[in-house]
Amino acid sequence: MTTQEIQSIKQRFGIIGNAPALNYAIQVAAQVAPTDMTVLITGESGSGKESFSKIIHALSPRKHGQFIAINCGAIPEGTIDSELFGHEKGSFTGANEARKGYFEVTNGGTIFLDEIGEMPLGTQARLLRVLENGEFIRVGSSKVQKTDVRVVAATNVNLLENVRNGRFREDLYYRLSTVPITVPALRERGEDIYLLFRKFTADFSEKHRVKPISLTPDAVQLLTRFRFPGNIRQLKNIAEQISVLEMERELDARQLAKYLPAAQASQLPMLLGPTGADGPGAGYSERDLMYKILFDMRRDMTDLKKLVLELAAGQRPHEAQELLRQNSHLFAGGAAGAGNGFEGPPATEYFLGPPAGPALQVEADGYDEAQPVEDIPHETEEETLSLDVKEKEMILKALRKHHNKRKYAAHDLGISERTLYRKLKQYDLEQV
Numbered sequence: 001m002t003t004q005e006i007q008s009i010k011q012r013f014g015i016i017g018n019a020p021a022l023n024y025a026i027q028v029a030a031q032v033a034p035t036d037m038t039v040l041i042t043g044e045s046g047s048g049k050e051s052f053s054k055i056i057h058a059l060s061p062r063k064h065g066q067f068i069a070i071n072c073g074a075i076p077e078g079t080i081d082s083e084l085f086g087h088e089k090g091s092f093t094g095a096n097e098a099r100k101g102y103f104e105v106t107n108g109g110t111i112f113l114d115e116i117g118e119m120p121l122g123t124q125a126r127l128l129r130v131l132e133n134g135e136f137i138r139v140g141s142s143k144v145q146k147t148d149v150r151v152v153a154a155t156n157v158n159l160l161e162n163v164r165n166g167r168f169r170e171d172l173y174y175r176l177s178t179v180p181i182t183v184p185a186l187r188e189r190g191e192d193i194y195l196l197f198r199k200f201t202a203d204f205s206e207k208h209r210v211k212p213i214s215l216t217p218d219a220v221q222l223l224t225r226f227r228f229p230g231n232i233r234q235l236k237n238i239a240e241q242i243s244v245l246e247m248e249r250e251l252d253a254r255q256l257a258k259y260l261p262a263a264q265a266s267q268l269p270m271l272l273g274p275t276g277a278d279g280p281g282a283g284y285s286e287r288d289l290m291y292k293i294l295f296d297m298r299r300d301m302t303d304l305k306k307l308v309l310e311l312a313a314g315q316r317p318h319e320a321q322e323l324l325r326q327n328s329h330l331f332a333g334g335a336a337g338a339g340n341g342f343e344g345p346p347a348t349e350y351f352l353g354p355p356a357g358p359a360l361q362v363e364a365d366g367y368d369e370a371q372p373v374e375d376i377p378h379e380t381e382e383e384t385l386s387l388d389v390k391e392k393e394m395i396l397k398a399l400r401k402h403h404n405k406r407k408y409a410a411h412d413l414g415i416s417e418r419t420l421y422r423k424l425k426q427y428d429l430e431q432v
Contacts (some may be wrong), residue, residue, distance in 0.1 A: 001027045013055055015048070016199050017192030021184035025052065032179045033059035038131060040116075040176045041154040043183030045414075046231035049154040052181055053112040056152055065109030068102050073118035073416035080123050082139050091140020103136055103147045116153040116176065117162055118418055124169045127151075131175050151176070186231040193224045196232065200239035211249045213242050218253040226260050392427045395420070399429075 006026050032039055033056045041049045050069060057067045075083050086101030102111055130136050131151060135144050153176045162168035186193060205212035215223065228234050238259050242251065398409040410420040424430050
């Protein structure tokens with residue numbers, strides 16, 4: 001496929017960017033579109049996977065047929081079979097009349113199954129039969145019906161990992177991934193980030209008749225280095241925030257930084273190294289790696305406190321004082337008392353001596369050997385590194401924050417409501 005043909009597809013479907021990985025994904029989509037092959041689109045949430053399903057449908061012989069996009073994670077487990085395959089009257093409580101499912105309605109067209117990894121195992125078996133034989137049975141019926149539907153699926157999770165964990169059928173995985181398409185994350189697209197930012201701010205200015213936002217060179221550099229865990233959705237959100245809130249229409253890096261969450265804008269992901277099959281992060285999700293690094297930092301802080309106390313107990317106060325000065329940012333409570341040559345925030349949780357009575361005194365002009373040194377107890381037990389425990393704590397925290405409204409808690413956690421229900425059942429939190 002020529003560069004001109006790829007550019008034509010981009011213009012037709014409103015795709016912005018020139019990253020090689022993006023161009024390759026468009027090329028694969030255009031090449032597979034004229035066939036009836038099943039396609040599996042993989043990529044992070046918000047990276048634009050649905051746009052590729054529309055490309056495949058619009059460039060296929062089915063373009064005059066119906067196109068339906070379904071989010072499998074948004075449909076409750078008890079009703080997804082009815083939604084996809086239909087049901088007969090009286091087949092379950094509330095089924096007051098027969099209803100056609102999506103596979104019946106889209107006969108001759110294309111059905112896009114987003115978040116396919118959230119589909120229940122029972123529904124996966126029904127879907128496999130459709131893909132193999134073009135047959136399905138309505139809920140509450142015994143009559144086999146035929147359908148001619150092309151299936152395009154998408155996922156933001158590692159389906160092979162789900163297969164290994166028994167959460168996804170292996171035969172369905174290989175049937176879906178006849179032709180895989182990988183949509184690159186926004187952070188992997190380099191200069192495309194600024195192009196998209198300009199597009200979103202220009203659209204906003206045209207809609208609301210205001211002057212568009214522009215960025216100084218240092219702001220452009222900061223923007224393109226940001227990781228954008230929310231991908232294109234997050235970039236659009238930031239562009240619109242800036243367009244509404246900023247009085248100045250040209251932003252420098254300092255002004256732009258106010259809209260980039262500090263925890264996400266850090267260079268921490270660069271320390272993780274590659275997360276592929278051969279990298280040090282192999283087998284971990286991005287969230288798992290974040291947990292691991294946070295726990296490692298806590299362990300390092302505990303070890304450092306223990307070392308300082310041991311140095312002080314061994315009558316090496318000047319070394320302890322120097323360690324405190326160099327690593328003051330790791331101590332939550334700062335110095336224990338005055339006159340020790342260390343300045344920091346008031347003591348809160350951690351301290352290096354009791355508030356009164358004989359204690360360690362590190363004077364600026366030397367150490368008085370006659371002064372007794374008290375052995376200060378300290379906690380060396382590390383916090384549990386179990387991800388299950390941390391995940392349970394985060395779920396409980398989100399539920400408390402939103403007053404047990406599970407819909408908002410799931411959104412805050414960045415998972416689907418159905419996934420949250422499954423987690424509540426897994427951790428025996430259903431009564432919360």
